[in-house]
Amino acid sequence: MHSAQSDRSGRFWVLVAVVFAFAAGAFAEHQGFLSFAMEHPRDIFRLLGQHLQLVLTSSAIAIAVGVPLGTLLTRGFMRRYRDWILNLLGICQTVPSLAVIAIAMVYMGIGKQTAIFALVIYSLLPIIRNTVAGLASIDPVVLDAGRGMGMTPWQVLLRVEYPNALYIILTGIRTSTVINVGTAALSFLVGGGGLGDLIFTGIAMVDPAYMLAGAVPTAALAIALNWVFGQLEKRIISPGLVYEHHTTAA
Structure with missing residues (x-):
């Protein structure tokens, strides 16, 4: 049945x-999108490549910075400042992405580096917050078992804590990356390139074909990256851990 x-x-x-x-x-x-896409496939793929480069580069840097920072907030004396730092980051996240890019442009000028820097700043909060949440959700009994086996603190972190927190950490990375795809469209405003070129050109010209030529690949890229992370989660995370986290959330 x-x-x-x-x-x-x-x-x-x-x-x-x-x-x-x-x-x-x-x-x-x-709206003329299909005709435009068939007439200008090289331009669309070139801008799509720039957009993907912006997203992957900024996301990689955000992961490399965010996961260690989130881990640090669960260690020793930093636990006392954890809530304060997370609240501060939450306030920073409420600043519109366009304002973050504009502030970065004031100090760094225009170019791809400015766009990547702004995207990294805007991508950090979900990764840091989920890293903290994932590590904090581990049963202390599991940690005691690792220590009882003679593991060093680093071994406990790498072999016990990270594997058990990986589902929540990857959820934060997934959310951050998908949001990053849409935010990266604003990189065009500071000379960073990407599909925002077509979107904002279409807005300026009031041309739906131009706008859709940028918007459709952007949406498709977000869906594709979301699917890739979903497949990654299925392959590297134990089903028992996923079930456990869903049960806890319920």
Whole structure:
């Protein structure tokens, strides 16, 4: 019975997806997007490559900075300042992304480096917050078991804490990266390139084809990266840990 219901539900959502794709395609053709894309494929792929480079570079730096910072906030005397620092970062996150890019431009000028710096700053909070939440959610009994086996603090962190907190940490990285895809469109305003070139040119010219030529690949890139992280989670995280976290959240 359950299998039959799942099959019907699956067919229903496939039908919804097909109808939505057909409607989206009809709308895109009506706005001239498909014709524009066929006439300028090299320009779109060039800007898509720039956009992807911005996202991957800034996300990699944010991960390299955010995970150690989140870990540091769960160690020793830094625990006393954890809430204060997270609240401060939360306030910084409320600043519009355009304002962050503008402030960075004042001190760093225009160019790709300015865009990457602003994207890193805007991407840090979800990674730091989820790293702290993941490490703080580990059962103390599990940590005691690791110490009882003679592990050093570094071994406990790498072999016990990180593997058990990985699901929550990856969720923060996934959220940060997907948000980064949309924010990176603003990089065009400081000479960083990317699909924002088409989006803002289309807005200036009131040309839907230009806007869709930038917006559609941006949305597709966000969906693709979200899917990639979903597959990564399934492959490297134990199903038992995922179930445990979902049960705790419920």
